[in-house]
Amino acid sequence: MKTIRNYLLGGIEAVIAACLAVMLVTVFLNVVLRYAFNSGITLTEELSRLLFVWVVFLGAAAALFERAHLGVNTVILMMPRSARMACFVLANLLMLWASWLVLSGTWRQAEINLGTLTPVLGVSQSLYFLPVIIFMIISLGWFSFAVLRVLVGRVSDDELAGMSASEEADAEREMQP
CATH class of the missing domain: 1.10.287 (Helix Hairpins)
Incomplete structure (x- = not known):
């Protein structure tokens, strides 16, 4: 992976x-x-x-x-593992849904603008929508894989809390006297 x-x-x-x-x-x-x-x-x-x-x-x-997104995990860190897993799955399912909505809307918009050319370059306006489509496909795969990892039990506590490796090191330094 x-x-x-x-x-x-x-x-x-x-x-x-x-x-x-x-x-x-x-x-x-x-x-x-x-x-x-x-x-x-x-x-x-x-x-x-x-x-x-x-x-x-x-x-x-x-x-x-x-995993460089912003997040507040104060409440999540106080929850037991099962509640963290439920919140993690719910959040990823909501992101899957939102990603699907953006992908389907962007796809329709790209189809509409397929024949429209930019004034100077003379290329299709759909090129502006292609990176959105690529990102949404990547995010759909990412969130699907995250939910699958929870279902098979291969997710760490740090992933459930939404912390990356650098944040973990910062949190450990703050906890030390």
């Missing part, structure tokens, strides 16, 4: 880095052209907008893999 997660995370991070590099170069080049030569490249704004959408949703997928 960790190798699959690391492989996917590495690929996602590489695509994010490439998108950021292209955004940096194109925007910097456009700024230099505007100030130095009073001209510019018209497609840089639209390309940067498209790449930014990709960066946001691929970054959300990376955060999901790293």
Whole structure:
């Protein structure tokens, strides 16, 4: 599981880095052209907008893999393991439902915009919805796998509390006198 997660995370991070590099170069080049030569490249704004959408949703997928979301677990930590498991399953089932709703709505919106082209790049507007669809598919798999792990009894107390490894170390340091 960790190798699959690391492989996917590495690929996602590489695509994010490439998108950021292209955004940096194109925007910097456009700024230099505007100030130095009073001209510019018209497609840089639209390309940067498209790449930014990709960066946001691929970054959300990376955060999901790293369990880097924000959460308050004060009440969860006071519960017994069985109650933690019930809350964990309920939360993941709700996230599955929400992910399905976003996926189905985004899919419909992508179908509607399939024939609409962007003004400058001339590509389909559906490219703006593709990273959302990819993220929702990843999240559906992630939350399904989390529920499955609870049902087969392969989930740790730290996962039930929603803590990552760095948070565990911080919590242990705070508990020491």
